[in-house]
Amino acid sequence: MSDKEKAGKAAAGAALAGVPAEPGAPKADAILSATGVRRAFGGLVAVDVEHVEIQRGTITALIGPNGAGKTTFFNLLTGFDRPSRGSWDFDGRRADRMRSFQVARAGMVRTFQLTKALTRMSVLDNMLIGAADQVGERMWAGLVPRLWRGQEAANRERALVLLERFKLIDKREHYAGELSGGQRKLLEMARALMLEPKMIMLDEPMAGVNPALKQSLLEHIKDLREDGMTVLFVEHDMDMVHEIADWVAVMAAGQLITEGTPDQISADQRVIDAYLGAHHDAAQH
Numbered sequence: 038m039s040d041k042e043k044a045g046k047a048a049a050g051a052a053l054a055g056v057p058a059e060p061g062a063p064k065a066d067a068i069l070s071a072t073g074v075r076r077a078f079g080g081l082v083a084v085d086v087e088h089v090e091i092q093r094g095t096i097t098a099l100i101g102p103n104g105a106g107k108t109t110f111f112n113l114l115t116g117f118d119r120p121s122r123g124s125w126d127f128d129g130r131r132a133d134r135m136r137s138f139q140v141a142r143a144g145m146v147r148t149f150q151l152t153k154a155l156t157r158m159s160v161l162d163n164m165l166i167g168a169a170d171q172v173g174e175r176m177w178a179g180l181v182p183r184l185w186r187g188q189e190a191a192n193r194e195r196a197l198v199l200l201e202r203f204k205l206i207d208k209r210e211h212y213a214g215e216l217s218g219g220q221r222k223l224l225e226m227a228r229a230l231m232l233e234p235k236m237i238m239l240d241e242p243m244a245g246v247n248p249a250l251k252q253s254l255l256e257h258i259k260d261l262r263e264d265g266m267t268v269l270f271v272e273h274d275m276d277m278v279h280e281i282a283d284w285v286a287v288m289a290a291g292q293l294i295t296e297g298t299p300d301q302i303s304a305d306q307r308v309i310d311a312y313l314g315a316h317h318d319a320a321q322h
């Protein structure tokens with residue numbers, strides 16, 4: 038472990054010391070604080086979170102069985118979906134009425150899986166529209182030539198620095214579709230960083246990544262914290278959660294059922310039941 042990583046982990050641990058392992062636990066310095074967030078699709082309540090706070094400068098994992106509402110909750114917080122009710126503050130500003138691009142501008146940025154349209158663009162073009170796609174990828178894809186002309190040199194410079202950091206610089210003129218699964222994940226993260234976020238939200242950053250690249254991705258995620266960012270990520274792989282998360286929030290059937298350190302969560306009977314319950318249900322279908 039590098040000195041920088043040790044310092045980052047220790048600072049995150051100190052910030053969370055004494056926070057009770059219970060849903061909605063207050064944090065000393067919450068960058069995000071959400072209350073009464075509910076999203077129903079017809080009769081199905083996908084998200085019903087009473088209260089949650091995310092401590093600034095930490096890596097928080099959001100876990101829960103399939104269909105727990107994790108992705109829907111991400112979509113709500115980042116303005117890509119609208120709640121049935123609820124409110125939240127991000128970095129001291131009311132954010133629940135913001136549109137997705139306003140949320141991104143305020144500093145809360147999520148990664149997106151590379152869609153078909155993006156895989157047909159070069160890696161560098163993907164970076165240059167990295168900021169823009171938070172307002173709707175399809176709309177912006179058509180504007181790339183104009184962006185190219187109008188772009189500031191600073192954007193290009195930043196893109197190249199990030200591609201270097203994520204070891205994708207040699208691929209900059211390649212189609213994104215030519216990248217391996219792991220390299221795509223790196224590109225998704227690098228694109229989100231074009232916006233210089235304060236908080237980055239990663240949806241299953243390890244899905245489809247081979248073991249060789251997993252370690253490198255983990256290091257990149259820790260670096261985000263060491264650079265002062267707050268990280269919230271959805272993940273199913275508990276080994277990974279143990280390795281990098283300072284804190285874990287658990288959702289089941291739309292609700293936040295508990296929070297705590299990775300060790301506390303692994304030992305929590307409610308968490309074990311939630312996962313076993315989900316498997317049990319699946320087995321019955």
Ligand SMILES: Nc1ncnc2c1ncn2[C@@H]1O[C@H](COP(=O)(O)OP(=O)(O)OP(=O)(O)O)[C@@H](O)[C@H]1O
Nearest residue numbers: 078081082083101102103104105106107108109110
């Ligand atoms: N647009 C939608 N219309 C109707 N139902 C939806 C919609 N989006 C999500 N749902 C439902 O809401 C519930 C929560 O889904 P969500 O994708 O948020 O769960 P998740 O925890 O991210 O699951 P996974 O781990 O499988 O990705 C599911 O029952 C899902 O079928």
